[in-house]
Amino acid sequence: MLLPSLLAVLKVYYPVLLPLFLVSWLLYNKFHGGLNKYPGPSIAAYTNWWRFFDNLGRRTEYTHINLHRKYGDIVRLGPDCLSFADPKAIKIIYGLNKGFTKSDFYPVQNAVSKGRRVQSLFSTLNEAYHARYRRCVNSAFAMTSLVSYEPLIDSTMDAFLSQTQKLFANTGESCKFNKWLQYYAFDVIGEITWAKRLGFVERNEDVDGIIAFIDRFLSYAGPIGQMPVLDLLLEKNPIRLYCQRLGLSNTVFPVTAFAQARSAEREPEMAKIRANGLKDSPGRDKKGTDLLSKFVNAQHENPEFMTDMQVLASTVSMVFAGSETTAISLSAIFYYILKHPRVYRKLMAELDTAAQDGTIAPRDNLGVSWAETQKLPYLDAVIQESFRMHPAAGLCLERVVPKGGIDILGEHIPAGTIVGCNAWVLHRRPEIFGEDVDVYRPERWLEASEAQLRDMKGTMFQFGAGARTCIGKNISLMEVYKLVPSFLRRFEVDLEHPDRPWKTHNAWFVRQIDFNAKFRPRRPLQSV
DSSP, X not given: OHHHHHHHHHHHHHHHHHHHHHHHXXXXXXXXXXXXXXXOXXXXXXXXXXXXXXXXXXXXXXXXXXXXXXXXXXXXXETTEEEEOOTTHHHHHSSTTSOOEEOTTTGGGOEEETTEEEOOTTTOOOHHHHHHHHHHHHHHHSGXXXXXXXHHHHHHHHHHHHHHIIIIITTOOOEEHHHHHHHHHHHHHHHHHHSSOOSHHHHTSOGGGHHHHHHHHHHXXXXXXXXXXXXXXXXXXXXXXXXXXXXXXXXXXXXXXXXXXXXXXXXXXXXXXXXXXXXXXXXXXXXXXXXXXHHXXXXXXXXXXXXXXXXXXXXXXXXXXXXXXXXXXXXXXHHHHHHOHHHHHHHHHHHHHHHHTTSSOOOTTOOOOHHHHTTOHHHHHHHHHHHHHSOSBOSOOOEEOOTTOEEETTEEXXXXXXXXOOHHXXXXXXXXXXXXXXXXOTTHHHHSOXXXXXXXXXXXXXXXXXXXXXXXXXXXXXXXXXHHHHHHHHEEEEESSTTSOOEEEESSBEEEESOEEEEEEOOOOOOO
16 A cells, blocks of 8 residues: 555655755765865765766876865765875875775676676785785785796797887888887787797787777776666676676677686696696796786685685786786886977986996897896886886776764774775975976985985885785886886987877776877997
């Protein structure tokens, strides 16, 4: 009796009740939790649609910088979302054992295989699961493991330098440098993960269209991640996933299929490792041990936890994050060097001096080893300043305040609130980096006192912070530090349009567009 009566009332009064419900919902969004005291765009307090449309504009990193410069250290970006600009917030939000978890932004980036989400270290919300998962694979990414990856990186770097010579330096052809660097990063990931270059550099093309897919997927994940419920209506629709599990649809994310195909090529070898573990041999040490072997060895050592799905998730993560962020960082470094001739000249003087005094050993391909790069202070300053000016991630790294709430920057933030910091904002703190924070000036890293340098390094956020720091950080750094000096010793580089700024596209990672360059062979000085 009650339900029919209620439906009858709704039928008569819905023209009044619907607007009343909408107004009540908007007012609740604005005032709940007391977040209305924090400044920000007016409409952002009422609905996350503001965040969605701002990210669709693909310039969110500058939106956040300008909002914090206008409103201060705490800005409200949504009904339940606060952005923090003070570096002191990093240790609270991302510190160990603080109880924060990742927000629903991250599962939007789950790959899908046979109707099931592929939970990765990056996207999982379960902190206990993450901790156990990370313990299984942590040794594969430790700084001490880098020695086993350098021969693999060298193999791809040799091919990349040779192809650059053949395709561009010898012909005078213009190069889409940002895309070319992405090909390099993908082939390095192939070499490190599967002990095989995937053909991006040799073929000078996007193999299997995987880069185009990742570009589309990240362009989807950025705005959809601002309103994750939309993902449940679109890519991760439960009905759609259920149909895939039943075999009514065989849709597989291209990046998942890509990783599965590469791993399948190594299955006989992996079966032995799965059964007996990874046994070192002189041949393996010389070649370098790839990540797939280490992931499967982790499966051998932790069979009750490290399943085939976890191994797949680990390789998928390498394709997703390992290539995109490194390519973005390399493009930024080369771009800023070329836009600042003074910096270019100073860096080349350091490289030539290091070659003359034996700091850099003579090699046929003019490559530079990882150990040698650690003795080049201006190279380090150039790379650090490029990381500062153009960190790969262009959105807040979101976390959810734990039960009971927590104090951040002297403010009590209620439980369930989404909080976070954006590297683009943190990297422009004048009290940390100097008043000229919008200027590219590598010398700041050499002029700083020991205390200042400690604060600067503690504020750098391009790899995140805390327990969820990018696990592939050390591999990415090796790729970057080796390629930049090796490339510059081998080629003279010029922007094709020096007076035209590049374009950027914030698809959650801020990738570059229209970064074209030309190369000429260079005869560098060698040691005497």
